[in-house]
Amino acid sequence: MVEQKVRPLIDLYLQYPITYLSLSDLYTYEVIILLIYGIIVIFSFCTNFIAIIIFTFGRRSRSELSPFLLNLSVFNIIMTVYCIPFTITSLIFQRWLYPRALCIVLDVFKTFSVSGVLLTLIAIAIDRYCAVKYPLAIKIYSVHKRNLIALLIIWLLSIALAILWSPARSLPMQEKRLWVNSRSLLKSYIGSIDNVTDTSKSDYLLKSLHYQLVDTIQCVPNKNQRPVEVRRTILNFLQTYFFPLFILGFVYLRIAAMLWRRSNDGNNDLNGTTIITNNLFTHESIQFKKKLKQGIKMLLTVVILYAVLWLPMNVFQLCLNLLCYQRVQYHNFCSHGTLLQLLYIASHFLTVSNTAINPIIYGFANIRFRSDIRQIRHCILHCQGRTSFYYRTRFARTPS
Template sequence: MDPIWMANNTDLPDLALLDRNWQTFLVILYTTTAIISLASNIVTIVVLVKGERLSSELWKYLINLSVADISMAVFCIPFTYTMFMLGHWVFPVWLCPIVQFTQVCSVLISVYTLTLIGIDRYFAILYPFQTSSYLKSHKLWLVCAIWMVSIGVGLIPYYKTEAVRFAYGNDTYYDCREVWDEESGKKYTLFIFIITFALPIFILTFVYTSICCYILRHNTPGNPDRVRDLAQWKLKIKVVKMLITIVILFAVCWLPIHIFNIMVWFFPPTSINTSRTLYMTYVFSYFFSHFLSMSHSFINPFVYGFMSENFKSSLRRLVTRMWSKRKHMDTELDKYSASHQTQELTSLRINTL
């Protein structure tokens, strides 16, 4: 919702799009989402760094993915829904372009790290000998390239974003917005759609479809064994389901917000204040699509980490090791306390004598 347009074209008594009850619900919902995203990604990083690096081929990518998702939880979730919900920018003016810049960077880093993981698995499974050494030796460079490209693209909204001052009633507010003319805004919206959704979903669909076909066609070497072959087939089906889940979740989480943005730019709801039904449909469509896109930041750790048996085993071993270390420290502390008490008691007896 454009607050400046609302200020000039609507009879609503307040800029806030929803009443206090809905605002409370959204605050709880988004705060919970941010906390879960932050906690799950921190746990993922700790397990990958402190654990046994359960996947030496992917751990750098997974850490990079978690860092990007943490950035989304910190810089995307609290600011975007708040401004839309309240109808104006309530944070410091200087923070406005920084938030827009960080949001674009976080989304690009997260999306293309997912894409890079898919490409890495594609070559590792289908062409293990031709490309494995090259990919292993260039993982850090590829991660750095993702960051450099993301920062470069993020500079576009940074320089095009400003906190626009406007009057509503007897008060003055700010609207944090990217300042585009109509034609440039449409082109930029399509550009963001292509680089953050269309291109990644095409690559992920291709590589994971190829992997699924290869897995289902590939037979276990050696003599036929009914029990072994059945177990291998179940494992293949499990892997295929996980790969399909990755693509579906990516599409479900990100497609609605892109559709919403394209609809707003190409079919702007200029008569929204004439119909309460249209107004509420517009508002809830935004929050529904926005929440799905933000929820992807806590879905990633569960798909790539907590759904993996190796990851869960490493997590259990790490927790067990930390618990054993804690118990050992408590035991040593008890021994020290007992020894110290004995020394004090002996000293007291000597002094008494």
């Protein structure tokens, strides 16, 4: 696995990228990044897990959208647990730390979870569109059956997309990389070799340095398959960003236009220019429209946040593949490894934060959701034995 030191260090440094074997090899800021990511992972898992509990057992926060919001939290947890920790540790250590097969498996999970989130958002948008466009006709169909069919389609499509994308993923590469015991000493050594009149400093630093070539696994796009990776990146951008957001934008614009027209019609109704039947008035009441608008505003916030927080990562991936993974690099920043690493971490952090922010928007910001949290907490702390079971059962089954 390890080659002996048979060539000068500078030759190895120029030929092979650097890798790290333990936490002691990392800079302080890199350890801090790992700790921050650890906090984000724990926070994201906890918020989404609480959202799942509340949407499953909560009474006040239960609505037609609860199954979809619960589904979003499930996919967010899948992304949090199976994708984020493995990605950031491999990025910091500059090598894949886990079994080779896990690289492909986790890429499938990533496609599955992202597709699930987007398909759920699209299903919610279509459901709200039908609620606004056909407020009476939609009541004919059972809400439970309608949601069950929608969720089944979402999961089947997400699984199908993940499986279909798996062959397009390039296999993990085996690559030799250089390990040194101290990057600061290496930097000082490289700076000292220019001094040809006094070599004592460079000789001293070289004696202090320990280095070796290590066989590593790289779970990154294969640079030897440039055309394939470029096409894959573009298609991935279209599938997981452009087309879903285009559909969501189009549907919500249609909803906004219908609500605007009905608002004007409502003003005319107040002036006595229109006669409204009792049945229609029940569904078009001010309270119903206010509740509908609040729900749509919340959903729009989730969609806009997805668009904003995922844009940097998609742009970075496109630039990396189109500019840097070519035989001729078209920009100087492609040669700056530290800059690329920091840009990736910054854009990846934004995408990661999206999984933690979502439950806050559609859950914790809602008064009924917080009320359910207090009631469940009170039941857990103060109810015991059979009484606890009675309250939990009643709490879960009482209709809203």
